[in-house]
Every structure is written in C-alpha cells, then in structure tokens.
Amino acid sequence: MFTQAQSPRLAQRRARVLKERAIEMVLFLAALVSVFTTVGIVYILVKESVVFFQQVSIVAFLTDTQWTPLFDDQHFGIMVLLSGTLTSSVVALAIAIPLGTIIAIYLSEFAPFKLREIAKPFLELLAGVPTIVYGFFALLFVTPILQWFYPELPGFNLLSAGIVMGVMIIPYVSSISEDAMRAVPMNLREGSYAMGATRFQTAVKVVVPAAFSGIASAYILGISRAVGETMILAVAAGMQPNLTFNPLEPAATITSYIVQVALGDLPHGSIGYQTIFAAGLTLMLFTFACNIAGHVLRKRFRETY
Amino acid sequence: MATVSVASSVESRPQPSAPLVPKVKASGLSFYYGAFRALKELDLVVHENCVTALIGPSGCGKSTFLRCFNRMHDLYPGNRYEGEIRLYPDDINLLAPGVDPIEVRMRLSMVFQKPNPFPKSIFENVAYGLRVRGERSGRTLEGKVEAALRDAALWSEVKDRLHQLAFNLSGGQQQRLCIARALATDPELMLFDEPTSSLDPIATASIEELIADLKKKVTILIVTHNMQQAARVSDFTAYMYLGQLIEFGRTDELFIKPKNKQTEDYITGRFG
Structure with a gap:
C-alpha cells in the first residue's frame, strides 16, 4: 500500500x-x-x-620596414601595418576617451533626470550607425573640412578616419563609464557633499576614483574597438601600406589590409594569401592583451563599497 | 528593566557646570518631501559644547531633521524647508535662500550611519575637507590630519599606514576615520546620523566614548534609535514622533521623569 x-x-x-x-x-x-x-x-x-x-622568419616579420607581399620583391614587415593601426587608434582614443568621460560625468552627476533619459538613447544610437556610413562620412565630409584648414592633406588620411572612429567609440566609453559612476552608492557622494565639496569636486575626486574599475573597462573596450575597426579605415584612410606615425598621411592598417587581400584575387595557399592569417593573429593577440590588461585593472581596483 | 539601567546611567553623571550658550536654534521648522510634510513646526535649541540626542521610533523624522541643518536635502529635487535654523553667534539663518548650502556644509560636518570612507588613502580621506577648502601646504595638511586622527582616537592604529587604502580598515576604524574627516575642518557643529548602527558593541563603545570626549571641542547633535546610547552620551534629549517634537529636556530629567505620557511610553518600552 x-x-x-x-x-x-x-x-x-x-x-x-x-x-x-x-x-x-x-x-x-x-x-x-x-x-x-x-x-x-x-x-x-x-x-x-x-x-x-x-x-618568413618571425624576426623579419617584426622588424622589416616594408610590407609588399603582393609585389615581386616581397617584404613582410608587420610594423608597417601596425603603425597605421596604432596611429588611427591613438587619434580615435584622443577623441573618444576625453569626450566619452566628460559626457559620462555630465550625464551621471550633473544632468537632470529627464535630459539623461533623452540623451542616453541618442548617444547609443551613435553606436548603431553602420561603420560603412561612418567611412563615407569621414571621406566625403570630414576630410574636405580638414582640407579647408590644411590644404595639403591627402584625400585619404588617418586623421579624418581616426576622428570619425573616435566619434563612433564615444558611446561605448560614455555609456559604460556612466553605468559605473551611477553604481557608486549615494552615501559616498553625500559624504563628499557634507564636507562642503561642490558637484564638480565630488564627481572628480570621489565618484570617478570610486568607479575607476568600470571606467577602465570602458576605455579598454574603446581601445579594442579602435584597433579592430575596419570599414572606416578601408574607406577613408587609403589602402597603401605606409610606415608612418603621422596622422596626416594615408596608410593601410592591419584590418584594411585584410579586407583588401580577402576581397582580391590572390590564389589560396599563396604566401600573399597566407599573410592575412599572420596579420589577423597579430591583431587578435593585441586585443587579447588589451582584454587581459582590462581584467587585471578591474580586479586590482574593484570597488569594495 | 531597560528603564532602570537607563536611569542609573543618567543619574551618576555630573551636571554640565558651564553656562549654556545656544549654538543653533531651529524655530517653526517644517520640511516637505514634495507634497509630504515630514517635519511639523519643530523648535529646538542645541547648546554649545553639549551633546544633544534626537530619539524616536523609525520614520519619526529624526534623520530628516538632522539633514536640514547642513542642507543635505538640497541635493535632491522637490524638497522644501519652512521656518528657520539660526546659527550663533553669527545669527544667520542656515535655511535662508540666499545662503549657499556649500557654505553651510563648510561649517557643519556630518558623520553617517554607514561608514563611507572615500576610495583614497587614510591620509587623503582626512585631508579631503581641507583640500576642498583649498589648503595646499603639505605641512599644514600633515599637522591637521594628525590632530584630527588623534582626536578621533585612531592615530596610534593608523600612523604607520597613512598611505594605505581606507577600505582596509575595520568597520569601527572606518567610522572613526569618518569622524576624523569630519573633525579635520574644525566644524562648529557636528551632526551624527546613527553613527553606530552598523557597528559591533565594542566599536560602538569606542565611538560613544569618543563622542562624549569631543563635546569639549565641538557641539554635537546625534540621531540614535538606541535609548541607552542617548542616555550614555547626551546632555539633552529630544523625543520625536511622526514629524513632531514631543518633548525636549535635559537627558537626566527626560529619562527619569518625562513630562509627556508619549515620551514615557516610548522610553519605558511600552511603545516603539
């Protein structure tokens, strides 16, 4: 039973x-x-x-100052492409990090509630614009404006691509930084205000340091975006490999080179075709290093409030 | 039983002998969160170099009242004050629209319920208020930080690690650090908002001892939900209920023979 x-x-x-x-x-x-x-x-x-x-030996890959895998006289110096990637990324980050941080501070600490609710979706819309559109915007709008100030500027250049890339990255930086700053508990802010601090002093001296780990992740994400960005550079920065750190010159980056070769008619298995894997691996190691750095920073400065 | 112990701890205390000088005086103070009237026509005098305690059940408005003094309510939209809080000897109304809340907070300091050290070193935490006031001289900062840490009975514990992060301190140490931070700027009035509610009994005892000590230097207004604590540390006590001030008097008198029936019920534990 x-x-x-x-x-x-x-x-x-x-x-x-x-x-x-x-x-x-x-x-x-x-x-x-x-x-x-x-x-x-x-x-x-x-x-x-x-x-x-x-x-190709790794030493030659890292030290050669020419990148000509498609010519008869072949050279495989990745530094040539890396210089383009680094220069355009530095330009982009010089725009995105300061502006993104200032926007985050404004939205989190100063903006009235309603404005924040309106402004944030608009900012995030910026991240949703297809990068090819940004590319044309750089080539056909920003470059002519820059040429107006500096007539010798070539039609393809790293500066214009970098600036537009920076604008594209702003919402990544500002949105994540703002989330991190808003997660700082109110009693920390009140502690600062109670000492007679102004809004600005509170934001800069207390809220930003308290949210540092989150802000650092925002920067790292911004760096990864800049290094990996392809379309804007392929359209606006030119495709010719050029070992330069001058943003006023045209130059290919690792990403735009990969686009060029992948779309071209190189036979599979040729050494020229094989270069894109080496270039891709370099790029991946670079962003991987960024992510590790971000992880370490986050752990080191993790907030205990 | 509780009343007996409260009464005995009050009785043994010597009366403050110095003449009483008012430091701040709230009169006809009402406060609104939007349309909600949280405080109703409060009158209270806080005497110089005395500890005044605000007691009452949860939600009676004692913290709201405390936060009026340093205009913390100005940080949030929709709040409104009525009446005045005058600060002596200057005789200025802290709530007057022309008075900058930052100026008010420069002269009054506050210690919060939960220790809230900034994400900085111990030294920088204490130096914060001084830096906000534009102090740059390293020697002055060092001197004042040391003095504040000594006054907060923390110096001997932290003097060898002033440049370590404040988060590494224990809860009680963090709260004493916050007291040091609030002391470093020589405030005229210190506001304590249930400063021991997140601490263990030993840390609580050390903070209470500290508060009793500090009144030689500074006037203190403390919110507490712990009647024994009010009896132990304060010279004057105000009992609040539903946004009103029910009774105010010398702590010994209020605890031993309260004039108001409601106060009596609360302190004897029949209510609250």
Missing part, C-alpha cells in the same frame, strides 16, 4: 528530472557554440600562421 501510494509521484519525479536534464543540455550546447567558435578561430589563425612563418 505504501509503495502504491508512492509510485505515481516517483514516476512524476523521474519525468521532471529528465526534463531538467534536457533543458540543461540545450543551455550547455548553446554556451558551447560560442566557445567552439572562439577555439575554431584561434585554431585556424594559428594553423595558417604556422604555414606562413615556415616561409
């Missing part, structure tokens, strides 16, 4: 456990897709790069 009373409930429970298992499996597989994708990308990049580095 005892077992009879129990058995239908037991059966129910078995069904429930099976259902739970199935759901768990589905969730696990979904999570696995992203892991596999990452692993797959790294695998392909490394495998193809190994082929490349069997023919």
